[in-house]
Amino acid sequence: MRILIAPDKFKGTLTAPEAASAMAEGALRVYPDAVVTTLPIADGGEGTVDAAVAAGYAERLNAVVGPILKPVGAAWAFHPGTSVAVIETAQASGYLLSEPTVENSLRAHSYGCGQLISAALEAGATEIIIGLGGSAMTDAGTGALRALGLKLSDANGNLVPLGGGSLGDVVAVDASELDPRLASVKLRMAVDVDNPLYGPNGAAHVFAQQKGADAQAVDHLDAGLRKLAAVVAADTGIDIDVAGAGAAGGFPSMFVAYASATIERGFDLVATMINLDAALADADLVITGEGSLDVQSLSGKGPLGVADAAHARGIPVVVVAGRITVTPQQLAEHGVVSAVSATDVAGSPEAALADAALFTTRATSEALNGI
Structure with missing residues (x-):
């Protein structure tokens, strides 16, 4: 399996490269033989x-x-x-x-x-x-x-x-x-x-x-x-x-x-800059996410921009975020087949923030196990 990991930053806790590294660890715990590629993203602002x-x-x-x-x-x-x-x-x-x-x-x-x-x-x-x-x-x-x-x-x-x-x-x-x-x-x-x-x-x-x-x-x-x-x-x-x-x-x-x-x-500018299309061409599964996946995320910027691009190619998408406040039905419209937040895995926002990398890794494993 070829997995592309392309998250935005988890604002205040993890940079996008740090989030990608934590997700990669979680993915390899479930699919140890997978070929994992990390491609941190941004929506044009910080990161x-x-x-x-x-x-x-x-x-x-x-x-x-x-x-x-x-x-x-x-x-x-x-x-x-x-x-x-x-x-x-x-x-x-x-x-x-x-x-x-x-x-x-x-x-x-x-x-x-x-x-x-x-x-x-x-x-x-x-x-x-x-x-x-x-x-x-x-x-x-x-x-x-x-x-x-x-x-x-x-x-x-x-x-x-x-x-x-x-x-x-x-x-x-x-x-x-x-x-x-x-x-x-x-x-x-x-x-x-x-x-x-x-x-x-x-x-x-x-x-x-x-x-x-x-x-x-x-x-x-x-x-x-x-x-x-x-x-x-x-x-x-x-x-x-x-x-x-x-x-x-x-x-x-x-x-x-x-x-x-x-x-x-x-x-769109960042996606072209990092050559997202080429990365998607080699992917069987995409994992993306950000600190807070909320209604603003649904506009198609950042992680759901990645999800939309993957969905258009028929590639299933897994979302891992610090917190998720949108519904599975809303995410499914963007090709998301599984979504887990670090907050849910940690049991509280405070615990998730205290060790964001650890709980992002665990949330990734749980999301993949849920497919």
Whole structure:
């Protein structure tokens, strides 16, 4: 039997490669003669670099400016053979890199992401995939573009400070010194949400609170994004308030206007990057999963994206997750023949979290025994 193991991360406990390793151990306990292949996945957010490295990309590390000006070490991935680079906003500008306070929600910026893009260009990248998610900022990607030469000025002709809290002061954008290499590189923004840039469903109102913003700060950030969009529209004729532009604090929006970036469904982008189709061609059984398999998972991103691709080929799918809150009937529509959670095997969420690898291994064995 040939088993493909392709999980997403178990957020807060296991990376996708760690989850895949635990599942592989559980699978081999049931099928000791099986040929097991692990292929960690991501939906375009946190874990995208891990998925690239697991798929054969070279991991690189750069010191960059973090979201509140403290230096951080940020990992990214590069494939010399294809000249494709993979970057995450979470690595350089992630919410775990700054304390979630009101002040930081206004100050946080994406400058370090721009430094990673510059590093990828220096390495010779002709295509850069940027995984969006887990960000600390709501700056519409302005910090990253400022690291690449963009200038934002206020009514007095002064450069505005970094951070989303200053966007309301922007009256002019100067792209004359923007890194010319951006014109020849393909920038692909991997998103797993379709939120617009501003408004009730935009970057500030939906995501800024978890970054430390209170109600007043949320309104301030949203007004700044709205103002920036108006300035950009006047400068370029481009509307940056599009579906998906609200991801990672609005990060894609300015890149759409000034770097011809495309906004793409994260899972599809990652699936192509790791060559999921080729892996499925050699599989008799697929095991996938993530930390929490819930109603949001049913949209077909992440693990159920894998399940759908396997189901289309007639390959049975087993799901292992930290917890499962959807029904077997709902999972069966995606070709899932067995599903077990680590929480059920451990007896409680607390026990499952305390030793996630152990109970993921046991849940995998139980799921396979249940086929």
